[in-house]
Amino acid sequence: MSKKTSSQHVVKDDDGWAVKKGGSTKATRHFSTQQEAIEWARDIAKRQKAEFYIHGRDGKIRSKDSYGNDPSPPKDKR
Amino acid sequence: MPVAGFDKSVFINCPFDDDYRQLLLSLVFTALYLGYRPRLSLERADSAENRIDKIVGLIDESKFGIHDLSRIISTEENQHFRMNMPFELGIDFGCKKLKGGKWSTKQILVLEKERYRYQKALSDLSGSDIKNHNDDPERIVAVVRDWFVTTESIRAISGNRIWHEYNDFQAFLYDELVEKDGHETVDDVQASEIIMLMESWVKDRKP
Numbered sequence: 001m002s003k004k005t006s007s008q009h010v011v012k013d014d015d016g017w018a019v020k021k022g023g024s025t026k027a028t029r030h031f032s033t034q035q036e037a038i039e040w041a042r043d044i045a046k047r048q049k050a051e052f053y054i055h056g057r058d059g060k061i062r063s064k065d066s067y068g069n070d071p072s073p074p075k076d077k078r
Numbered sequence: 079m080p081v082a083g084f085d086k087s088v089f090i091n092c093p094f095d096d097d098y099r100q101l102l103l104s105l106v107f108t109a110l111y112l113g114y115r116p117r118l119s120l121e122r123a124d125s126a127e128n129r130i131d132k133i134v135g136l137i138d139e140s141k142f143g144i145h146d147l148s149r150i151i152s153t154e155e156n157q158h159f160r161m162n163m164p165f166e167l168g169i170d171f172g173c174k175k176l177k178g179g180k181w182s183t184k185q186i187l188v189l190e191k192e193r194y195r196y197q198k199a200l201s202d203l204s205g206s207d208i209k210n211h212n213d214d215p216e217r218i219v220a221v222v223r224d225w226f227v228t229t230e231s232i233r234a235i236s237g238n239r240i241w242h243e244y245n246d247f248q249a250f251l252y253d254e255l256v257e258k259d260g261h262e263t264v265d266d267v268q269a270s271e272i273i274m275l276m277e278s279w280v281k282d283r284k285p
Contacts, residue, residue, distance in 0.1 A: 013216075014216075022249065023246065051249075053249045055248060059216075059245050060252075061264070
């Protein structure tokens with residue numbers, strides 16, 4: 001099963017985009033564009049040293065960055 | 079013919095091609111999340127069993143049938159209509175109407191891409207339970223959730239919350255299949271394998 005590391009997710013939500021914490025079924029905040037959601041959530045993920053997932057419109061992972069205490073520096077996988 | 083689990087089994091009649099994959103996975107996830115057992119012809123890999131016998135067996139063992147007709151229309155010139163989905167829907171309707179007993183309690187949901195489009199090709203279905211999903215996985219989650227809640231008089235979290243759970247599952251899938259197992263993308267893995275992972279994820283997730 002998945003590690004219990006904290007994570008932040010940018011997900012499609014009705015007509016816009018939402019930021020949600022991993023494991024939560026409620027959105028933390030809604031945005032009208034994905035870019036706005038990404039900028040806001042990435043900042044939180046960095047501060048929380050969390051995993052950061054950007055989901056596509058279909059729910060699939062588009063990219064993931066790790067801001068945890070990983071010995072390897074975080075890299076964009078886009 | 080085994081009948082155990084009839085009241086929780088859901089026959090899913092839909093395409094298995096790449097174009098439909100994300101709709102299939104979100105549909106199966108929703109049924110699993112609500113405590114039902116999706117039944118797909120993918121699950122019976124015995125090549126000695128012919129395809130129609132597999133389908134008839136699954137229909138016979140399932141109280142519920144979800145049939146997606148959104149891909150029956152050819153999208154390119156000289157492409158054939160895809161008749162498997164309406165054919166299997168017909169078998170399910172026949173089972174419900176003609177077999178009697180518990181099979182008369184069967185519940186059937188027909189999915190389409192656009193509202194009313196099916197009427198041009200399959201007008202016999204007018205008046206049936208038909209919902210449109212607009213090719214949107216978030217929408218199919220809400221439609222399938224609402225249908226089970228109404229049909230079965232059950233309580234469940236909203237479609238939006240199930241959609242958020244589905245997104246968490248997708249993150250788990252990425253970690254397991256791409257980062258841990260070394261697949262290039264999650265799309266390299268067969269739907270049947272993903273559904274097995276989905277079953278264990280939902281089981282672990284829900285109390």
